Amino acid sequence: MTARMRWVIRGLFILLAAGVVANATSEPALTALIHGLVATPAEGGPPSLLQVGIQFGARLTNKSGTTVPVPQETAAEGGAIRSAVIIAELQEPNGDWRRLFTSFWFGSPKDIYEPCAQLAPGGTTEIKGLDDKMVFPRSGLGSAGPDITIRFDLWLFCRQPDGTVPDTSVTTEPFSLKLPSEAN
Numbered sequence: 001m002t003a004r005m006r007w008v009i010r011g012l013f014i015l016l017a018a019g020v021v022a023n024a025t026s027e028p029a030l031t032a033l034i035h036g037l038v039a040t041p042a043e044g045g046p047p048s049l050l051q052v053g054i055q056f057g058a059r060l061t062n063k064s065g066t067t068v069p070v071p072q073e074t075a076a077e078g079g080a081i082r083s084a085v086i087i088a089e090l091q092e093p094n095g096d097w098r099r100l101f102t103s104f105w106f107g108s109p110k111d112i113y114e115p116c117a118q119l120a121p122g123g124t125t126e127i128k129g130l131d132d133k134m135v136f137p138r139s140g141l142g143s144a145g146p147d148i149t150i151r152f153d154l155w156l157f158c159r160q161p162d163g164t165v166p167d168t169s170v171t172t173e174p175f176s177l178k179l180p181s182e183a184n
Helices: none
Strands: 030-041 049-062 068-070 083-091 097-102 117-119 124-137 147-157 167-171 175-178
Touching (some): 083 124, 117 124
Antiparallel strands (some): 030 049
């Protein structure tokens, strides 16, 4: 995670009972494929928590019949807020999904957002330079090794011409995450 100040308050909720996340019954407006993922150990916190900084890109496809506001393809200078990982889920060996963490994002009037790009129906774009910090309870990883299959609920942020900041939500396709060896 970068050194820029974010007015982010994250709540970490450890789910004690294993839960299965039900598949959505309707077609999502966006699909997202994560690529170029780099995970690094993040410092601080108690030993019971695994903290990992991530940098990645996302290929977004608009499956809806309307234009969807999304961040521009490449981050501009100045530390604008572009995304936040709200939920991370781990795929169990039997194919079920188990939530590793849930977080919250609260904006501040001082936050900077880049102008939105408009993704047309059926359109695809590559968003580069996304980053975040994930905090997992080590006990939540169970016997999972350093290579896990995971998916995110990702919020995307940008500023519309009228000054509003839509929070576009997308659940990513499952992808492989190699946990840094220092973090295991």
